Amino acid sequence: MTLSRDWLPRRPEETERIAQGRELFRQIGKGLVAQKSFQSGDVILEEKPLVCAQFSWNELYKYKACEFCLRSLENAEEMVRRLTNDPSIILPYPECCDVDASKFSFCSQCQVQYCSPECRDAAWNSYHQALCLGPSREDPDHPLNQLINQWRSFHYPPETGSMMLIIKIIAMIMQAKDKSAVISKFSTFVNSVINEREDIAHKLLGEQFMDQREILRSMLTEIFFEESVQQWYTPEGFNSLFALIGTNGQGIGSSSFSRWVKATEELQLGDAEKQQLDDNIDKLYDRLQEVSGSFLDCEGSGLYQLQSAANHSCVPNTEITFSHGDHTLSLVALTDIQPDEEITISYLGCCGLDRGRHSRQKALKENYLFTCNCPKCVSQCDDESITTDDEEEEDEDDEDNEI
Template sequence: MRALETAQEACRRLTGNACLELPHPDCCAVKKELHTTCPHCQVEYCSEDCREAAWLSHHQVLCLGSSRDDAEHPLNRMADFWRNVHYPPETCNIMLVARMVASIQQVPAQNPNELISRFHQFCRATVNEEEEIAHKLLGEQFKDQINTLCMMGNEAGLCKEQVQQWFSPEGFRSLVALIGTNGQGIGTSSLSVWVKNCEDLDLPEDEKRQLDAAIDRLYEDIDKLSGDFINCEGSGLYLLQSTCNHSCMPNAEITFPHNNSTLAVKALSNIKTGEEICISYLDECALERSRHSRHKILRENYLFNCNCSKCESQLDEADVTSEEEMEDEEDEIDESMG
């Protein structure tokens, strides 16, 4: 998940200005001279070590060779089909399933069960029987799509003896539920790293102010063309992080301090010995929404109702979503204006 484009390349793309030149290019951490490609399919890697690690762990199975750009290849069709069915592809990526299966197929034939056992440690329930909640990716309206994805996986040669149980209808549903429930969005940006490194420069005060102003203008130009989304986005499975429960008043948060796939859990307050570490499964915007809105998201994506202290304190709130509340307020305004 290291960014492959330099900060300057990212800025030129995000601003639409092909002539843009960033000051202090040494603050960019991307080392293009280390980049390499798979000799068979030309997929790019940040280094030879990364390419070799991928080849040994999963890429032998997933390498498309000369078919990399063939839209009709089953793996490409699988990824494209997923993007057209579910959102957001970057935080619940069907290709995680392909990589999991490929990793198992590439382990020594005598001991594939060790890796399978590790994946089985993730929560992969498709329904919460007690609460009668079904994962939103697995509702009846998605039954045909799930079956199509399973068929495409078979066509791509992913269904081998070691993982046949995952390619039954219920087995594949459990895989989709696993990535839907545990998949962690990963965002990396060479621009963000460049900005941070620029902030750490020891510069004269006037030069520092000029640089800060230039960075502010840069973000304004990016926002005009591309909005505030500047990350390269992916998804991953993290066994330890997935054991952290949710709270709408979390005492910790997920961070990616090295701008790659390395995840850290950072305390937001002093955590006492024996106190449970809780993170938020919701983004900052969703956390500010009504209790009913938060519960709706958590039920659809994670199959539970939250009983944290914040939710308990809001038990008397009306059971309407934030959107419904806004619609009611707009109706009241319209009536008063009328």
């Protein structure tokens, strides 16, 4: 993890408390606080996840990503050909694609692919020894594959969580020399939700899933039991693990095609050439949309220690980006930020942020168990006329359903 020195929690002793749970910090109004001023566009912090995993449907549909860092393993041309179903497409300016197939590496036992020997070794040393299925990697009858298949059948796209995150966490503990050190990294997340209402997992995963949860729990206990965290295998503990990945899991997306697009923007081109390139890229996006809809990226989720401590605001002063093309998360300032100002992110997608106060607060309450008191919510509470009639109606409908 690289952490800018210019960014620190308000007091060092609060770091630990911040890591202990979002709920607490919302209540005490702490979170991440800037120690210096930042300008709009500055990268405030960069962080790699404690653990991350590609979504299992995404993997099944042949979105090829490094098993460790989720970097796309197709070059931009291969990716766009697959997603448009058109093998004749040739992308100009191939030098704008930074995918280097000569560095690709794989596990010699199970052949799972990595973007580099470094990622292969990092995975092996962290969790892959305990998880490597050897020649059975593709065998649908292998118990671990059965568990993943079961998960997939309960959780159709768009995916919001991954059973694989839980499996990797357990594998990390299994193969760690110092188990307690690994457990303590994750227990700060688990503890943050262990006492929360049962229905957070219910809301996050859907009622149908809750009926099937017991199947997953008993499968996991049978095939992947780790005694040092046996409390995670109880119904309550298992529930809290799901609430953990639901409330703290951060979506990750990587695409060699969008990196290529970005790199072409930096090219020094004549006006006519530039115009032609822009037109061609627009056409490609239309075709991508036609064939693959919104599923363009390698997608997964991860747990980030610092980012998960940031509080929510409906007018956040930072946004999360993945500009390195892998699982490295950047918090980028959206506005100028003054020293001592709280650093906030949005827990809602951008569409969610555009909705009325009632809708936003309902989503935050259900999924994150808090009532938002950000400046936007407070001012809209004072001036309810800001929400449109449509939003009010829709919100009232929602409330009716709740009763």
